[in-house]
Amino acid sequence: GAGVSQSPRYKVAKRGQDVALRCDPISGHVSLFWYQQALGQGPEFLTYFQNEAQLDKSGLPSDRFFAERPEGSVSTLKIQRTQQEDSAVYLCASSPGQGGEQYFGPGTRLTVT
Amino acid sequence: TQLLEQSPQFLSIQEGENLTVYCNSSSVFSSLQWYRQEPGEGPVLLVTVVTGGEVKKLKRLTFQFGDARKDSSLHITAAQPGDTGLYLCASNDYKLSFGAGTTVTVRA
Numbered sequence: 001g002a003g004v005s006q007s008p009r010y011k012v013a014k015r016g017q018d019v020a021l022r023c024d025p026i027s028g029h030v031s032l033f034w035y036q037q038a039l040g041q042g043p044e045f046l047t048y049f050q051n052e053a054q055l056d057k058s059g060l061p062s063d064r065f066f067a068e069r070p071e072g073s074v075s076t077l078k079i080q081r082t083q084q085e086d087s088a089v090y091l092c093a094s095s096p097g098q099g100g101e102q103y104f105g106p107g108t109r110l111t112v113t
Numbered sequence: 114t115q116l117l118e119q120s121p122q123f124l125s126i127q128e129g130e131n132l133t134v135y136c137n138s139s140s141v142f143s144s145l146q147w148y149r150q151e152p153g154e155g156p157v158l159l160v161t162v163v164t165g166g167e168v169k170k171l172k173r174l175t176f177q178f179g180d181a182r183k184d185s186s187l188h189i190t191a192a193q194p195g196d197t198g199l200y201l202c203a204s205n206d207y208k209l210s211f212g213a214g215t216t217v218t219v220r221a
Contacts, residue, residue: 004155031207033208033209040213041213041214042117042119042201042203042211042212042213042214043156043201043209043211044211045208045209045210048207048208056208059208091155091156093209099205099207101158101161102158102209104154104155104157105155106153106154106155107154107155
């Protein structure tokens, strides 16, 4: 079946612009995660949803980052007033339940110029 | 958040050689996972280890979990170019905490 999809795959933004990154999880998966992966590093946790509830947003680096999953399926990660340090790959993962295997999407590579 | 250290950072070997990569933590893992990530893709789960001293094999890959559950290793026998990628270890407390990874290049 279809895996996790993310769009766009690549995004170039000028410093100060707002961006929105989309994640389509595997159908029926309850849990959804966002991670940020800087060049040469492992992914770092940003936020976690269980259905539509955002249960953990402890990894969001600043109040410029906002995530939502209003109907418990598709999720959007929004970054306001982008800065150069926001340049990274943003990965989305979904899981059938809490603590189970996470299935990752291909990521969105964000470059802020 | 658990801090995981991986070594070496980079590893380049010839096809047919063996390699080992390591993952260490100052605190005990509840469970540890190994992933492989290829360029332009997300990480893919290879194995989960839970019990101290556990050894798991996946074809040419052998995973060991330390007795004290603070360290793990991944050994690849007779590496092939298809084994090229970024190998990541992660602790799983519903959210994943990853190490920085080992970039493995297998030359044909």
